[in-house]
Amino acid sequence: MKKLVISIVLVNLLAACASQKPKETSSAPAPTSASVAAPATSASTAVDALNDPKSILAGRSVFYPFDVSVVQDADKPLVQAHAKYLSENAARNVKLEGNCDERGSNEYNLGLGQRRADGVQKMLVLGGAKAAQLNSVSYGEEKPRASSHDEASWSQNRRTDLNYAK
Amino acid sequence: MLKLLSGLLGLLMLANAHQACAALTIEIIGAGEHQIPVSIVPFGGDEKLGLAINEVVSEDLQRSGLFRLVDPTGKSPHEPAEVKYTDWQLRGAVALAIGTVSTQANGRIEAKFRLMDVLKQVELVGQAVSATDGQFRAVGHRIADLIYEKLTGNQGVFSTRIAYVNRQGKMFSLIVADSDGYNEQIVLKQNEPIMSPSWSPDGSHLAYVSFETGHAAVFVQSLYTNQRRAVADFRGSNSAPAWSPDGRQLAVVLTRDGSSQIYLMRPDGSDIRRISFSGGIDTEPNFSPDGQTLLFTSDRGGSPQIYRMPVEGGAAQRLTFAAGNSFSPRHSPDGKSFVFAHLSGGKFFISAQDFQSGQMETLTEGGWEKKPSFAPNGKLILFASEARGRGILATVSSDGRVKQHMFTQSGDAREPVWGPHL
Structure with a gap:
């Protein structure tokens, strides 16, 4: 995630330079409009909505309650938007990475994380993505985003990340 | 080289200091x-x-x-x-x-x-x-x-070895050490997770899970030549290797056909056949000492519990019914009982259950205690615990009376497993 944000910021900075007309008020690389974000050399091609921080596609994580692997209602629009994007961008591939909190054995959590990632994969396919664009894996509890023994950390760790190939 | 520091806690008897260099603190309680x-x-x-x-x-x-x-x-x-x-x-x-x-x-x-x-x-x-x-x-x-x-009158286990994973930041090391934690040897070191080491019955090989290919795959490595090979590397996750007592089969958990299910194969990865058929997560298989049955963890009943089934497949019987969730079953060497990790009220406990009576006994006070395994004489149980904010190795006597904490020099020790008599 961090890497992605950084690269988006860089793209925006470059785009701002290339346009040679930085907005009067934009002292920071604030979210820019689609036309500004487009690389100067390919002004005619459509903008990749994946790089638009305002797009729903900027969300790359789906979260779960404890020991649950079904995508929750709140996250369904996000998964469906990615499904639509993938169906329209057949060259894009995404790795679905299931993760869990630590309240299970490592092996059980590996299975649970896989079920979470597979659940997102199924929903993406239903939404029009091709199976060949998708690769679901599990990290179980082995790659926690937060490491305290509390719900604040656990809720961060119960998730599936959509990790697009560059 | 390793050093022993002494620690003193509560009722403890203490381990004397000696030796040079650095690595372990051992505390004995009870x-x-x-x-x-x-x-x-x-x-x-x-x-x-x-x-x-x-x-x-x-x-x-x-x-x-x-x-x-x-x-x-x-x-x-x-x-x-x-x-x-x-x-x-x-x-x-x-x-x-x-x-x-x-x-x-x-x-x-x-x-x-x-x-x-x-x-x-x-x-x-x-x-x-x-x-x-x-x-x-x-x-x-x-x-x-x-x-x-x-x-x-019981066989000693001081000359046996243990295996565990040490995590330090993003570096993972698979380690084999003496039963007292000294004489560490690094079997594998990488910046992707390593899980679930499992000893071959003759102590010559370790099977384990490595994420080095971007997902969980099962490897088998010789401890003599260090030669290693991926023996299960299918779609999704490949994990939880367990050796049959005769060393001729490996039980593994694969997601190649859907959710986590148990398969048998030869230790070289050939002759794979599926033996569990549930819609849930079936994992952590462990062979009985006679090689006839498997214990495993399954959530087929709604929550993770311990089940038993014949090795050739067939009906599974649920064994744990206490409040909470149960994981990571392992047979005692005499085949009469099993240990497991029991999550209840927000804590993990190490518990044992007798097959015949079905009676469960909790052996530890509870905390972050996982992955128990018996010493080959059945008198001690090794498990992963946590103390002072670090993952440590711990043992408890099978009657629950004597506990020992082993602090490694740095990092988090996890996924321990006691090796066989050599």
Whole structure:
């Protein structure tokens, strides 16, 4: 995630330079409009909505309650938007990475994380993505985003990340 | 090289400091019900070496919780003829270990050891113990095993080895060490997770899970040649390897056909066949000592619990019913019971259950305690725990009376598993 944000910021900075007309008020690389974000050399091609921080596609994580692997209602629009994007961008591939909190054995959590990632994969396919664009894996509890023994950390760790190939 | 620091906690008996370098702190909490008073006299000959060996023997016996060490200060017999039994009777010892040790030019250590019965005034066992390359710890462990076996009637496990994973930041190391945590050897080190090491029955190979290919795959590695190969690397996750008692089969968990299910294959990855058929997560298979049945974790009933099924497949029977979730079952070496990790009220406990009575016994106070495995003599259980914010190795005696914490030098120790007799 961090890497992605950084690269988006860089793209925006470059785009701002290339346009040679930085907005009067934009002292920071604030979210820019689609036309500004487009690389100067390919002004005619459509903008990749994946790089638009305002797009729903900027969300790359789906979260779960404890020991649950079904995508929750709140996250369904996000998964469906990615499904639509993938169906329209057949060259894009995404790795679905299931993760869990630590309240299970490592092996059980590996299975649970896989079920979470597979659940997102199924929903993406239903939404029009091709199976060949998708690769679901599990990290179980082995790659926690937060490491305290509390719900604040656990809720961060119960998730599936959509990790697009560059 | 490793160093031993001493720690003192509550009821504890303590491990003496000695040696150079750095790595372990061992804390022992509690004591066995009936402790055997025994005195270990530092060996004669090479006295410095004798003291070093004495320390290993003493620590091994203390860790078992079954012995009370009687101070030998002031008396130093090395041969049976030098033993004045009344001295030791007065000090309350029932057994006395004596001997001599020497080092040869090529580094070979030779110890002559005798265990004397103080009351009957006879020799219980006498043996020459040797080791190459100055491995005095191996000599000490062997002598401790002899004393343990003679005085308890059970096989000693001090000369066996353990495997575990050490996590330090994003670096993961698969480590094999002596049963007391010393003499660490790195089997594999990488910046992707390593999980679930499993010993082949002859101790020659480890199977484990590595994420080095971007997802969980099962590898088998020789501990002699270090040669390794991926034996299960299908779509999704490949994990939870477990060896059959004859070493001819590996049970693994694959998601290649959907959710996590149990499969059998040869240890080279050939002849794969599925044996569990549930819609849920079936994982952590463990063979019974007779090779006929498997224990495993499954959430087929709605929450993760322990089940048992025939190795050839077929109906599974649920075994755990206590409130909470149960994970990571392992048979006792005699096949009469199993240990598992029990999550209840927000804590993990190490628990044991008898097959016949179905009665569950909780062995620990609870905390972050996972992945129990029996020592090959069934008297101790090794598990992953946490103390002072770090993952540590811990043991508990099978009666729950004696606990031991082993702190590695740095990082989090996890996924421990006790190896077989060699």
